[in-house]
Amino acid sequence: MTSERSTISESLAQAIDQLETNPQRALTQAQEILRKDPGHPVARLVEGQALRRAGDPGVALRRMADLVRSQPGMPEAVWELAQAASEAGEHGQAIAALERLTRLQPMVARGWFLLARECRKAGRDDQAWRADLSGVRASSRDPALLNAAxxxxxxxxxxxxxxxxxxxxxxxxxxxxxxxxxxxxxxxxxxxxxxxxxxxxxxxxxxxxxxxxxxxxxxxxxxxxxxxxxxxxxxxxxxxxxxxxxxxxxxxxxxxxxxxxxxxxxxxxxxxxxxxxxxxxxxxxxxxxxxxxxxxxxxxxxxxxxxxxxxxxxxxxxxxxxxxxxxxxxxxxxxxxxxxxxxxxxxxxxxxxxxxxxxxxxxxxxxxxxxxxxxxxxxxxxxAMVRHDADEFAAEVAATAAVFTAGFISERDRGGCQAPDPIFIVGLPRSGSTLVEQILASHSQVEGTMELSEMMIIAGRLQSRVDEREFPDFQAMIDSLSAADCRRLGEEYIERTRAHRQTAKPLFVDKMPNNWQHVGLIRLILPNAKVIDARRHPISCCFSAWKQHFARGQAYSYDMVDIGRYYRDYMALMATFDLAAPGAVHRVIYEKMVKNTRGEITRMLAYLGLPFEEGCVTFWQNKRAVRTASSEQVRQPIFTDAVDHWHHFEEYLSPLIDTLGDAVDRYAA
The missing domain is CATH 1.25.40.10 (Tetratricopeptide repeat domain)
Structure with a gap:
C-alpha cells in the first residue's frame, strides 16, 4: 500500500511539472491516477488544470464544479473553477467561485484582482472597483512587496x-x-x-x-x-x-x-x-x-x-x-x-x-x-536646497549662441510649422513680462494663457539626446533635425498648448520667461511665431527677482552673483540672436513702457501686425485670470514706484552690481 501511494505521489509530481509545458501529457498522467484512485482530490485538480490548459475549459469547468462540491474547503479547486469558468465565458459562475475564494482566503490578492476582472466583464463595475481595492489591501501585507517598499x-x-x-x-x-x-x-x-x-x-x-x-x-x-x-x-x-x-x-x-x-x-x-x-x-x-x-x-x-x-x-x-x-x-x-x-x-x-x-x-x-x-x-x-551651476549654464548658453548663426537661420528659414499663433514673451522674471502679457491679452485677437512649459519640455527632450550621448554636442543634435522634424516639433507645440486656449482668438501668449534660452529653437520650429523680449534695468530686475521666492524653475535667483551672471548670459544670447536675425525679436524696455505707455504699446502692436485698440491702454480693466507674482499690480494702471526702488538697498548690493558690470549701461541698447 505504501509503495502504491509512493507511485501515485511520483506520478502526480510528474503531472504537475508537465502542466505548463505539456498539458496533454499531464492530463494523461492524472487520468491514469484516477483510474486507480477515482476520488483522489489532487489528481482531480490536476486533471481540471490540464484540461483548461489543453484548450478545453468547458470540460474543465464541469470537473472542477464536481470537485468543489465534494471538497468545499479546497481553495486551489475553487481558484481553478473560477479560471475555467472565466475562459468558458461563464462569468456568473466565475464570480460566484471567486466570491467564495475571497471568503476562504481574504488576504490572497490574486483572487480579488481576478474577481474584479470578472465583475467588469459582467458590467458590475462598482463591485469590480471594490474588489480591486480589496486586492490592494491584501497586497499591503505581502512580505515581498513590503521588503521592496x-x-x-x-x-x-x-x-x-x-x-x-x-x-x-x-x-x-x-x-x-x-x-x-x-x-x-x-x-x-x-x-x-x-x-x-x-x-x-x-x-x-x-x-x-x-x-x-x-x-x-x-x-x-x-x-x-x-x-x-x-x-x-x-x-x-x-x-x-x-x-x-x-x-x-x-x-x-x-x-x-x-x-x-x-x-x-x-x-x-x-x-x-x-x-x-x-x-x-x-x-x-x-x-x-x-x-x-x-x-x-x-x-x-x-x-x-x-x-x-x-x-x-x-x-x-x-x-x-x-x-x-x-x-x-x-x-x-x-x-x-x-x-x-x-x-x-x-x-x-x-x-x-x-x-x-x-x-x-x-x-x-x-x-x-x-x-x-x-x-x-x-x-x-x-x-542650499536647489542646484544651479553658473559655469555649466553659461557654457550651455554659449553653445546655443554658436549654433544659431545668421547663416544657419538663413539656411533653415523655410522649415518648421508655419502656424502664426504663438506670441512668446521672454526675459527674466520681474521684468515687466506680466504687464506686457496683460496689455496684449486686452486685444481682441490675442488670448492670454499663462507661463506654459511646452517649449521647455521640447527643448529638454532634445538636450537629453546630447546628455545621453546620442550626439556629441548640441550643434550635432540640432544639425540632425530635418525639415520634417522641425515641422513635427512645431506642430507638437501647437497641439500641446491647445489645452490652455479657452477662446477662438487667433493668437495666444506664452509667457514662460525662460524661453529666452530657446529663441533659436522657436525660430527653427515655429518661424512665424513672434518673440517679445521684456527687459528691465538689470539691478532693478535682478534685485526684484532675488527678493521674490519662486515656487519652481528659477534656481539661479537665490544668489546675487548667480543672478547677475544669469542676466549677462541672457543679454549675450539675445544680442547674438539680434545679429543673426535682425528684427525677429521685439524688445520692450520696462522703463520706456512706464514713461510712454501708449507709444510703446503702438510700437509693439505694429511688430505683431495688429491694429491699435484702446483696450490695450486700459489693460487693468481686463478681468482675466493672472497667476504670476505681479497679478495684483497689472490690475492697476502703470505706476512708477518700482522703477528705482532698488536704491533703498544699494549699499547691500555690491555683489550684484559688480557682477553685472557694464550690463547696467548696455541693457537698453
Whole structure:
C-alpha cells in the first residue's frame, strides 16, 4: 500500500511539472491516477488544470464544479473553477467561485484582482472597483512587496527592483508590484519607464486608486493635461470617497486654467471641514488668480490662523504686493520662526518662506536694513536646497549662441510649422513680462494663457539626446533635425498648448520667461511665431527677482552673483540672436513702457501686425485670470514706484552690481 501511494505521489509530481509545458501529457498522467484512485482530490485538480490548459475549459469547468462540491474547503479547486469558468465565458459562475475564494482566503490578492476582472466583464463595475481595492489591501501585507517598499524608501533601488522583477517573472499581471516598480523608476529619474509601468498597473486594476492617483501626478509632471483630466474624472468616481481625489482634480483644473471649477471644489471641501489650512491656502491661490483680492487675503489669513507656522501662506499673503503686513503680522511671524526653531526645523521650507515674508513686511515699513537681513537669510536657506551651476549654464548658453548663426537661420528659414499663433514673451522674471502679457491679452485677437512649459519640455527632450550621448554636442543634435522634424516639433507645440486656449482668438501668449534660452529653437520650429523680449534695468530686475521666492524653475535667483551672471548670459544670447536675425525679436524696455505707455504699446502692436485698440491702454480693466507674482499690480494702471526702488538697498548690493558690470549701461541698447 505504501509503495502504491509512493507511485501515485511520483506520478502526480510528474503531472504537475508537465502542466505548463505539456498539458496533454499531464492530463494523461492524472487520468491514469484516477483510474486507480477515482476520488483522489489532487489528481482531480490536476486533471481540471490540464484540461483548461489543453484548450478545453468547458470540460474543465464541469470537473472542477464536481470537485468543489465534494471538497468545499479546497481553495486551489475553487481558484481553478473560477479560471475555467472565466475562459468558458461563464462569468456568473466565475464570480460566484471567486466570491467564495475571497471568503476562504481574504488576504490572497490574486483572487480579488481576478474577481474584479470578472465583475467588469459582467458590467458590475462598482463591485469590480471594490474588489480591486480589496486586492490592494491584501497586497499591503505581502512580505515581498513590503521588503521592496522598504528598499525603495531607503533608496536601495536595485534591491527593490530585483524583488519586484522576480515577482513579476512569476506573475506578470500583479498590479501592485507593477506600480511599485514604476515608482522606483520614477525615483531614479526614468520618467518614461515609470509612466509605462504605472499605466499598466491601472490597466490591470482600474479600481487601484493609489495607482491612478500616481498616474495623474506623473501626467501633470509631463504636462499631459487632457489625459490628467480624464484620469482625475475617473478617480473622483471611486466608490471610496476621499477628499484627496477631489484635491487632485482641483490641481488639474488649476493647471488647465479652469480656476472657477477649482475654486468650487475648494469651497465645497471647506464647507465640510473648515479647519484645513492647506485648503484655505489653495483657495487663496485661485482667488488671487481670479483677481478676488479681498477673498484671497481672507483665505490666506484663515490658513495662518489654523497653522501659524505655515510659511507658504504667509508668503502668499506678502506676495500679493499690494498688501502691507502690520505689527501684529510681524509679531506672529517672528513667533512662528521661534516655534519652528525650537522644533528643530531651522532650515525647512516654512522658515525660508517666513524670512521672505518678513523681508517684504519690513521693506514696506522702510526698515531696509532689517528687511535685507531677512531676505538674505531666506535666500541663503533656499539656495542650499536647489542646484544651479553658473559655469555649466553659461557654457550651455554659449553653445546655443554658436549654433544659431545668421547663416544657419538663413539656411533653415523655410522649415518648421508655419502656424502664426504663438506670441512668446521672454526675459527674466520681474521684468515687466506680466504687464506686457496683460496689455496684449486686452486685444481682441490675442488670448492670454499663462507661463506654459511646452517649449521647455521640447527643448529638454532634445538636450537629453546630447546628455545621453546620442550626439556629441548640441550643434550635432540640432544639425540632425530635418525639415520634417522641425515641422513635427512645431506642430507638437501647437497641439500641446491647445489645452490652455479657452477662446477662438487667433493668437495666444506664452509667457514662460525662460524661453529666452530657446529663441533659436522657436525660430527653427515655429518661424512665424513672434518673440517679445521684456527687459528691465538689470539691478532693478535682478534685485526684484532675488527678493521674490519662486515656487519652481528659477534656481539661479537665490544668489546675487548667480543672478547677475544669469542676466549677462541672457543679454549675450539675445544680442547674438539680434545679429543673426535682425528684427525677429521685439524688445520692450520696462522703463520706456512706464514713461510712454501708449507709444510703446503702438510700437509693439505694429511688430505683431495688429491694429491699435484702446483696450490695450486700459489693460487693468481686463478681468482675466493672472497667476504670476505681479497679478495684483497689472490690475492697476502703470505706476512708477518700482522703477528705482532698488536704491533703498544699494549699499547691500555690491555683489550684484559688480557682477553685472557694464550690463547696467548696455541693457537698453
Amino acid at each position: 522598504v528598499a525603495m524608501n531607503e533608496a536601495r533601488f536595485a534591491d527593490g527592483e530585483a524583488i519586484l522583477e522576480a515577482r513579476l517573472s512569476r506573475s506578470r499581471d500583479d498590479p501592485v508590484a507593477t506600480r511599485l516598480l514604476g515608482e522606483i523608476n520614477w525615483r531614479r529619474g526614468d520618467m518614461s519607464a515609470a509612466m509605462v509601468l504605472v499605466e499598466r498597473a491601472v490597466a490591470l486594476a482600474p479600481g487601484f486608486d493609489m495607482a491612478r492617483d500616481f498616474l495623474i501626478r506623473l501626467l501633470l509632471q509631463n504636462n499631459r493635461l487632457p489625459e490628467a483630466l480624464e484620469q482625475a474624472t475617473v478617480l473622483t468616481a471611486s466608490p471610496i470617497r476621499h477628499p484627496g481625489h477631489r484635491l487632485l482634480m482641483a490641481s488639474v483644473m488649476v493647471r488647465l486654467g479652469h480656476q472657477e471649477q477649482a475654486k468650487a471644489i475648494y469651497e465645497d471641501l471647506l464647507a465640510q471641514k473648515a479647519d484645513e489650512p492647506q485648503l484655505w491656502q489653495n483657495l487663496g491661490h485661485v482667488q488671487k488668480t481670479l483677481g478676488d483680492q479681498a477673498d484671497a487675503i481672507h483665505s490666506y489669513r484663515q490658513a495662518v490662523t489654523y497653522q501659524p507656522t505655515m510659511g507658504e501662506a504667509w508668503w502668499s499673503l506678502a506676495n500679493l504686493k499690494t498688501v502691507r503686513l502690520d505689527d501684529a503680522d510681524i509679531a506672529a511671524m517672528e513667533q512662528a520662526l521661534a516655534v519652528l526653531e525650537r522644533a528643530g526645523k531651522p532650515d525647512g521650507e516654512d522658515i525660508f518662506h517666513i524670512h521672505f515674508s518678513l523681508g517684504k513686511a519690513l521693506e514696506d515699513r522702510a526698515d531696509y536694513a532689517a528687511s535685507f537681513r531677512h531676505y538674505a537669510q531666506g535666500n541663503r536657506l533656499r539656495r
